[in-house]
Amino acid sequence: MTKQLGNSIAFSFSSLFHNLLFIILFGRPSSFIFPCQATCRKVDRDSLLAFSFGVSSSNPLNWSYSIDCCMWEGVSCDNNDRVIHLLLPSRGLVGSISPSVANLSHLSQFNLSQNRLSGPIPDGFFMALKRLVVVDLSENRLTGKLSDFDKLMSTVKTVNLSSNHFQGTIQYAFFQQAVNLKSFSVSNNSFSGPIPSSICEFSASIQHLDFSRNLFFGPISEGFGQCSNLQFLRAGFNNLSGDVPSDIYTVSSLQELYLSANTLYGPISGSLVNLINLRILSLYDNKLTGTIPQDIGRLSNLENLFLRKNLLNSTLPPSLANCARLVMLDLSFNFLEGELSAFDFSKFIQLRSIDLGNNLFSGRLPASLYSCNKLTAIRLAVNKLNGEISPGIMGLPSLSFLSLSNNSLNNITSAIQILSGCKNLRRLLLPLNFYDESLPDDDSLIRSDGFQNLQVLALGGCRLTGQIPMWLSKLNKLEVLDLSLNNITGSIPGWFGDLPNLFQLHLSRNLLSGQFPVELAGLRRLTTKRSTDQVDQSYLEFPIYIEPNNDYDLPYKKLSYLPPAIYIRSNSISGTIPTEIGQLKFITALDLSNNNFSGSIPDTISNLTNLEKLDLSGNHLSGQIPASFKNLYFLSSFNVAYNNLDGPIPVGGQFDSFPNSSFEGNPGLCGKFLPRSCSGQSETTLQKGTKRKIFNWLSFGIGYGISFILAVLAGLKFL
DSSP states (O other), X not given: OHHHHHHHHHHHHHHHHHHHHHHHHHOOTHHHHSOOOOOSOXXXXXXXXXXXXXXXXXXXXXXXXXXXXXXXXXXXXXXXXOEEEEEOTTSOOEEOOOGGGGGOTTOOEEEOOSSEEEEOOOTTHHHHOTTOOEEEXXXXXXXXXXXXXXXXXTTOOEEEOOSSOOEEOOOGGGGTTOTTOOEEEOOSSXXXXXXXXXXXXXXXXXXXXXXXXXXXXXXXXXXXGGOTTOOEEEOOSSEEEEXXXXXGGGOTTOOEEXXXXXXXXXXXXXXXXXXXXXXXXXXXXXXXXXXXXXXXXXXXXXOEEEOOSSEEEEOOOGGGGGOTTOSEEEOOSSEEEEEGGGSOOTTOTTOOEEEOOSSEEEEEOOGGGGGOTTOOEEEOOSSEEEEOOOGGGGGOTTOXXXXXXXSEEOOHHHHXXXXXXXXXXXXXXXXXXXXXXXXXXXXXXXXXXTTTTOOEEEOTTSOOBSBOOGGGGGXXXXXXXXXXXXXXXXXXXXXXGGOTTOOEEEOOSSOOBSBOOGGGGGOHHHHOHHHHTTSOOSEEEEEEOOSTTOTTOOOEEEGGGSOOEEEOOSSOOEEEOOGGGGGOTTOOEEEOOSSEEEEEOOGGGGGOTTOOEEEOOSSEEEEOOOGGGGGXXXXXXXXXXSSEEEEEOOOSGGGGSOOGGGTTTOTEEESTTSSSOSSSSSSOHHHHHHHHHHHHHHHHHXXXXXXXXXHHHHHHHHO
């Protein structure tokens, strides 16, 4: 009787303890009031609860002890009340995956993708779940290695471990039992070692393989040819080397071959044309040599062809014109040559984007290209093309991006007049053309509806003469204007300040004179945050380089990545820097160097709290560097060299990191960056200035006092 009473008391305390534990963990008093009525198996319920203890979320799981665990969020059971699905993608889960999950022996689908889980996958995870079909742990923060003793089971069809922090090698034995595997992705991790081409020995029916964006290295071994049903093979952005294995070209089912951004070398095999179902061929950024296969036109299903940044030579094979389904064609940064107008582009009725830039193509712009009326982006920059832009280009109604930079085109007046008729043109880059021509200034050149969508206009490096034309003032959507490296004369027009969207202006290295227009300090995009937030956030069709012949100019993939800036260096601008310049609160780069500015540096520049680069060197500025400049916390580049500045260099903030060269050529400056110290001298420049001020005030006071006394005496005498 006593023993039974003791057991009863122990059971009561045990139940009370468990109920209190669940109240603490789940915060649900109802769990204490109502006993558990769950019908799912206890081992599954306890395993799920152990998993829930290891994770948290701002929106907690609605897993209540008083509810059948088969009814819990993300959980499904079979007819035998065994958990078969645990699906909690994009649930904001933080924590780790409990080893208890391996006890869900009937689990077939496991999806915890797009959370913030960390830590390793439990050891023996895959071997323990002998009924697992789909596992998706992508887009988390999981770490560690795939266990050396773990294996995929024969039931597994889909494994997605992409976008985590896994590392180590993938062992040969990992796939030995995975005879039904259809899809395997480990992209965007840190796996290393040789790429596991042996996977096809065991999983011959696999269709999707993604090893891209890892640290795999060495040659690609033969083996992928055994995957007779393979449709997608991705291994780009690794350190793979050697030739493309020949057995890959035997997989006729292949639809995508993505091996870009490796160090593959050798010629592209003519056997490539056996991949008759290929839709995407991406081999860019390698060291491939030789020619494009002459029979490439047999790939009639090809939609995207990316071979840029290789060492390919010779001409475009005529058969390429038979790839009538091409949507994107990028052969840039190679050594391709020949008369471009000799190639027939007219069959590319689906073509939307073409980049043949940075090659050796010659001749005139190909008129047949204007038959591709779905084209939105054309880049033929850095070739040897000549002649004029034909009116036929206006037959491309969707054209939004055109880059013909660094060729030998002529007749800029005709080009501007024709291109202004391209209604949807948004980015126009024509630098390093039209050499020594005059910048057209006829206000009637542009109709009222011309260039109304233009956001970027680049005409730098053309040695153009004349003055800044008035028709530019009509381009209300213009955001970026580059007229640098020309021979433009006259003054900077004040109407630039009226362009509502302009946020980057390049006028450097011209023959401009006059003063800095005060109106420029009113540019809306540089003065109000609301305007800066309106910069186009979409990706550009191609990356753009703005200023020509600038080794430091980087390609930009979005307009919003371009720094809000004014560049006016190397002109003959004179007068003072207006104090109104302090209104440009959202500017990040201001370059007024190598001009004829005089007077003092406005203290209002310290209001430009987003400023990262300030160059005032090579002028005739005098006075001191405002001490308030040390509060420009984002300032990473500063230069006031070769002026007539004096006094101490500000101390603190970013000023402690600038090199001596930022201040040289100013005999009156002193500070720790220069040989002239501001302390320890009998009479520094600063002390001289202070004494001079005191002397001036004393002289003024004495003179004023004597004058006052004489005036009083004269008044008394008069009375």
